[in-house]
Each structure stands twice: as structure tokens, then as C-alpha cells.
Amino acid sequence: MLKRLISNNDLLAMKRACEEKLKSDKVRVYVCMTGCRALGAEEVYGEFQQQVKMQGLEDRVEVVETGCQGLCARAPVMTIDPPGIFYGRVTVDIVPEIISSTILKGEVINKLCYAEAGKKIPHVKDIPFYNKQQKLILRNCGVIDPNNVEHYIANNGYEGLAKALFNLQPEEIIKEIENSGLRGRGGGGFPTGTKWGFVRQAKSDIKYVVCNADEGDPGAFMDRAILEGDPHSVVEGMITAAFAMGANKGFVYVRAEYPIAIDHLECAINQARQLNLLGDNILGSGFNFDLEIKKGAGAFVCGEETALIASIEGKRGMPRPRPPFPAISGLWKKPTNINNVETFANVPLIMQHGSDWYKQFGTKNGAGTKIFALAGNVKNTGLVEVPMGTTLREIVFDIGGGIPGRRQFKAAQMGGPSGGCVPTEHLDLPIDYESVKEVGAIMGSGGLIVMDEKTSMVEIARYFMEFVQEESCGKCGPCRIGTKRMLEVLTRLVGGNGCKGDVEALTEMAHVTKNASLCGLGQTAPNPVLSTIRFFLKEFEELIP
């Protein structure tokens, strides 16, 4: 049981105690125990613990279970610090050798190292994948044990919240967020401070704060990684938001497909309750707030805010027209603020360091950093955080290591089923909300799938249309019928039965669906088709006799 904190001084004292406790001369072995589980991380972690015990090394070596370390292509991964060596594709068999050679003698095992152009790079600080990134939001991810709140607090956790509770008025917090330029990371890009302001101004005895963790875009796993690797940052962001808006109850709506994320978040919420960071009279400030997890039941459309609200209320997750916006009438008709996971995770940093510090990262229209889930035909698939304004080339080639198998880059798909593809000629585009929109894609939540020359773009367009057609809730005609008819045409084209006029028909249906659909799902569903027609018209023409 953790000790209740009843003042800011208690928190500071706990921080000092945690720092002291974590200070040691031990070699730390950080093993990713989230995404890497798919390739046997649990066994590797277990073996390390057993070996350390068997060899009597407990006072020299500490094995730490962490969240995502980013370079998922090398899973299962681990870092040994000191001296800061990164190993990938670790197996149970090699664990004794890692202990005897690297940990005890400081010798590098070459075959486990990251390599570029045939050169082995053992140290994290030298690996381009890492040193070209700017890890603000992911600063703790892969470095701390996500299930141990002492790690989070030792790394300045809940300091931003304490500052907000004791040094700032709610209006000042909202000003700070507004001034920071933080925009919604879920894809919409709406200024977060403005959104909070609406809820603050709404008159109501009950208000809600909701975290949208229904990360449904195929190809996106940023929010999953944050929840798994640093869940307290989201909890802290939500408490701060609730205090600023005067809300006393919050929900996190998580996909049921993310069992580890749910598990870690539950653990974090319980710890926060024990520490008096959630509940009544938080840190002795007089502010009350509690959080509850709602598990999704499998419907992509529930990522849309009004559908998400309906789902939390226990109904079919169907969107409704806006206005009224959730800020005025949301959950159970009360003012409700909805932000996504990454947005909330930005808040503690802004509170801690101030908005001026935060603004130094990123571009004029897009402050801060953005996390991308890099996947598809790229060497270093994984989780990447870069300042806004970084070019696609830097992400795909410098950080991502380029395309495997000596193939050529063809396009990057951004924004999943609501986005589009960015072709070679726009590789040097600095990525922020507006620039990506100009080329017909959207930044979206951060899914970035690289396609090589062998990928058929028409087939990808068909794939996305199939996805949205299945996920369309059916409430409004343009989306329900439009996606179905477009899918028919695309399926025919891919199957080799293209007809004259198909491209024109697709374009017309795409515009109608875009303009007439009720919610974001239908309004953006045609984007992949339109973007493919714009950049890869030739591939369509080849399919039409």
C-alpha cells in the first residue's frame, strides 16, 4: 500500500525518496514487455531474472520491465545501462552470454547489435533511429517500469499537476495550454486550450473529461504505446484538464483489443488513488476527481466523439449531428471534454516547463512533437517521436532506415482510412497539420505506413474502402451507400474488370460522400480514393481497357 499524499510537500518528499531509492550503481537491464511480447519478451525477461538470482547478482544487476523502446523491428529488444547498449532479437538461450560478456565484462555481442550498412552500432546514443528523434512525450517510455509509480514520480511525475493545483488558477491553466499551441493529436488538430475553454465556460453542476483511447485506425499504435509505457502521464494530464474545467469525473474509453494497455492503466489508476492523486481532496487541494475505464466493444466509428459518448452511455455507438457540441451537451447531456491519449500526455510537460518552453519545438502552426507509428515496407518499423515540421524523408530514410530489399519508396500512407498517400515528390514536405492536408492526406493520429514500388495503390484504396464500408454504422445514407458503391467499383477494377468511366464515377461518388455524410467517418472515407486518383491516376488507367 502506498502512503497517501496530503500536500505538495508530501509529493516533493516522495520524489526525493524515490530518487534516493532508484539511485544505485547497479547495471540496469531494461526489457520491453509490451509489443515485444509477441516475439517472446516474457520468456527473455523471466530468464534474466532467474539467471541474476541463480548467479547471485542481485546487488549488481537489476532487471526492469518497460514499455515500448521504439525500435520494434528488432523485437524482442533490451537496453543495458550503463553503458547504454541496445540489443535486439534477444532469445532465451543467449541471456547467460549477455550476463557473462556484456554485463560483467563490458564486451559487446555483435550479432545482437543494430546494424546499418553492415556496420554494427552498439550504443543507443549512436543509433540514428534514436538520435534523430526528439522524445518529449515518450521520454519515460522504455525507460521506466510503467507499473511502478515510484519510477514516474522520480522522473518529475505529477509535478506539473501540483503546479497547476497550487500555483495556477483554472483560467490560467487554460491560458497556458492555449499559449502553448497544443492541438488535438487524434487527427482533428483542434486547439486544445480553446476546447477546454468552452467546457470551462459551460454552466453545469456536472462536467466530464473523457480520454479517447479507441485507437482504431489500422496502422496506428501510438496511444497503445503511451498507455502501456507511461500510463501515469495520461492520468496526470486528465486530472489537470479536469481541474482546469471544473470536472469531477473522467472516463478513459479504451479498445478491448489492447489488453496490456488496459492492464497498465488500471494499475496506474489504482496507484494514483492510493496516493491521493485521484479521489477526494487531491493532494490536499480540495479538488475531487476520479477516473474510470470503459472498454470498447469493437466498433471503429466509436472513435468519433459523439459515437464514443453514446457507447459510454451503453448504447449503439452511432454519431449524431453537431451542434450541440460535446463541450455544451456531451455525456448524459452534460458538458464534456474529449481529448485523445497523446494530447493528454502533452499536458504534464506544458504545466511543468511552461508554454514558452514547449513552443520552441515544432512549427508555427504545430507546436510540440508528434509520435508516428512507422510500419509497412520500411527497415526500422517502430515508434517514432519527432518535432512537427520534420520531413517525411527524415522519418522514412534517416530514422526509418529506408526501404528493405533494395526496393524504391513509392508512397507513405498517412492518416489511415481517413487519410491519403504522400508520393515521392512530396518526400521533403515538412509535416504539420496544414502541409499534409494540402497534399490530400491528413496527419491523422500518426499511423504512417510505407509502401514500396511493388504495392498496388488501387488495391490499397480498395482495402481502405472495404474497411470503412464494414465500419460504417449505417445511420446516414451517403456513407452507408456511398462506401458500398465505391467499394464495388474498386473491387471490379482490382479484379481486372474495369470499365470506362470508373474513375469519373469514383470521383463523383467520393465528393458526394464527403460532403453529405453525417460524421467524420463518412466525410473522410473517400480520402484514400481521391488521393490515389490524384497521385496514381496511371495505375487506374492501366486497369481500364
Next chain:
Amino acid sequence: MEGKESSKEIDISRVRGIVSKFTDRDDPNLISVLQNTQDEYGYLPKPVLKEISNLMDIPLTRIFGVITFYSQFALEPRGKHAVKVCSGTACHVKGAEDVKQKLRDELQVREGGTTADYQFTLETVACIGTCFLAPVMMIDERYYGKLTAEKTSEIVGTYTNK
């Protein structure tokens, strides 16, 4: 095993405990009740749903509407193991179709189907967020990545007699 229970043998009393846990609250949430019920019974048997309808005073039609809206709910008994193949973008680009085909052949069912011995239910999911290991699948709550057709059948084999 729950999946094999015929409607005659279904023990309705278990659902009463689940519903009472939620009806004490300010928001007696139907979806949470259904999720807990499915965890308990393995699927959502009709007599149990009728009981929920009575206890929560929600028409059965509305409950049915909610169940059919979400992909997670099942009205038919499911297999002991849920095999979820990812058909997300990254998996699609990296050959998820081969994995799916292998599973169809191996288990002799289509997506959504359950094997005759109630060992496996085959499902596809839009994305399980492990795109970096594409193609991936999940069996129950365990992830398997970088699949090939061969590796897939090996993994399924390890579950066959569990």
C-alpha cells in the same frame, strides 16, 4: 466448457450477480453488463439476455440492437480459443492474406466461424496495434508476430490439445 452448454442447462442465476453489480450504480451500463456476461458464459445465450432485459427493464430489442452493433459480442457459443487475425494496413501490405488462408485451411472454418470441436473461433480484427511485427495474430490474449503460413500452423498446433 461453457460453449457447449445447451439452452436447457444454462444457469441463469449467474447473470443476476453481474447485473446487480451494475444496477447499484448511477449509470447501469448495458455494454459493461453484456461484456461481463459474455466473460462469464463465453457468449450471450438468449435466456440470459431475457433475464437481463427483465432485471434492467430494457426491451430485448434494444439489447439485441446493441449486441449486433459491436463486433465483440457473440450470440452463438464460441470456441475455447479466440484466434484473431489482424487485417490492418501494415499486415495487409505484409501478407496477412496468406496467414488467413492458412488458418481457414487448418481450422476448416471461415472468418467468424467456430470449429466443430469448439476449440477455436476464427476472427479478423481491424488492427491490434502491433503493426511493426506484421503480419500478426492474437490467440486469446497472446500476441504472435512476423507470421508466415508455416509459423501460423505451428502456433495453432500448440493450442490444439490445450
